[in-house]
Amino acid sequence: MPELKLFFSPRACSLACHIALEESGLPFTAEIVKIRERQHKSGEYLRVNPWGKIPAMLVDGEVLTETHAILSYIGDLAPADKVLMPRDDPLLRAHAHEWMNFLSATVHIAFRPLFRPNYLIGDESLYPKLREVGVPIFQKALLEVDKRLSGKTWALGDNYSVVDPYLFVFYMWSQRADVVEFSPPLPIWKELWERLYEREATQRALATEGIMPENIWLA
Ligand SMILES: N[C@@H](CCC(=O)N[C@@H](CS)C(=O)NCC(=O)O)C(=O)O
Structure with a gap:
C-alpha cells in the first residue's frame, strides 16, 4: 500500500x-x-x-x-x-468524473466573486460590480447542484462515493455567515449534507481540522 x-x-x-x-x-x-x-x-x-x-x-x-x-x-x-469510486460500470465512473469536474471547474470557481475578488480584478472599487455579475452565476451553479441531487440518496444514486465529501465542502461554504445571504435555498443538498455530517468519517476529519458545531458557519 x-x-x-x-x-x-x-x-x-x-x-x-x-x-x-x-x-x-x-x-x-x-x-x-x-x-x-x-x-x-x-x-x-x-x-x-x-x-x-x-x-x-x-x-x-x-x-x-x-x-x-x-x-x-x-x-x-x-x-x-x-466502493468509493465505481469500478465496473464505465458510465457510472464517467458520472463520478462529471460531478467532480463540475464541482471543481464551475462550483468552486463561482465562489470567487465572494471569497477572492482580488483573484479576478485589481481595482477594489469594482468589487461591488463583480459581485453584481458574479452572484447570479454563483446562484445558478448552486441551484444546478440541488437539481442534480433530486431523487438521490448520494450523488451517484444509492451508493456513497468520493463525490459526496466534495459536495459536503461546497454546501458548507454556501452557508458561511458571510455567504449565506447570497445563497439560494438548497433543500435537497442540505439533506445530503446532513446525512454526510452524521457519518463518523466526516466527524473525524472535522475534529482534526478543528471544525466544531460552534464555529462551523464562521467565515
Ligand atoms: N483546482 C484546484 C484548486 C485548488 C484551490 O484553489 N485551493 C484553494 C483552497 S480551497 C487554495 O489553495 N487557495 C489559496 C490560494 O489560492 O492562494 C483543486 O480543485 O484542487
Whole structure:
C-alpha cells in the first residue's frame, strides 16, 4: 500500500480529500498548512507544491494535486468493499468524473466573486460590480447542484462515493455567515449534507481540522 500524506487547510476544498481518506480506511497522515497564515506560499510548502494551492497529497513521496484527481485516486485505492469510486460500470465512473469536474471547474470557481475578488480584478472599487455579475452565476451553479441531487440518496444514486465529501465542502461554504445571504435555498443538498455530517468519517476529519458545531458557519 502506498504511503499517503495529505496537506490540508481547515475548511478548504482539501476537506473533501480528508473525509474521503477517513472513509477509505487507508492509512494516511495529514499535515496542516494554514491558508490564512499564508503557509501555502511558504518555501516549505512550495517545495511540495510549487503551484501553492491546497490540497496536495504525497503518494510514496510523489506529489498529486487537484481535488478531483486526489479524490479519484483515493476512491480507486480504497478496499473493494468500500466502493468509493465505481469500478465496473464505465458510465457510472464517467458520472463520478462529471460531478467532480463540475464541482471543481464551475462550483468552486463561482465562489470567487465572494471569497477572492482580488483573484479576478485589481481595482477594489469594482468589487461591488463583480459581485453584481458574479452572484447570479454563483446562484445558478448552486441551484444546478440541488437539481442534480433530486431523487438521490448520494450523488451517484444509492451508493456513497468520493463525490459526496466534495459536495459536503461546497454546501458548507454556501452557508458561511458571510455567504449565506447570497445563497439560494438548497433543500435537497442540505439533506445530503446532513446525512454526510452524521457519518463518523466526516466527524473525524472535522475534529482534526478543528471544525466544531460552534464555529462551523464562521467565515
Ligand atoms: N483546482 C484546484 C484548486 C485548488 C484551490 O484553489 N485551493 C484553494 C483552497 S480551497 C487554495 O489553495 N487557495 C489559496 C490560494 O489560492 O492562494 C483543486 O480543485 O484542487
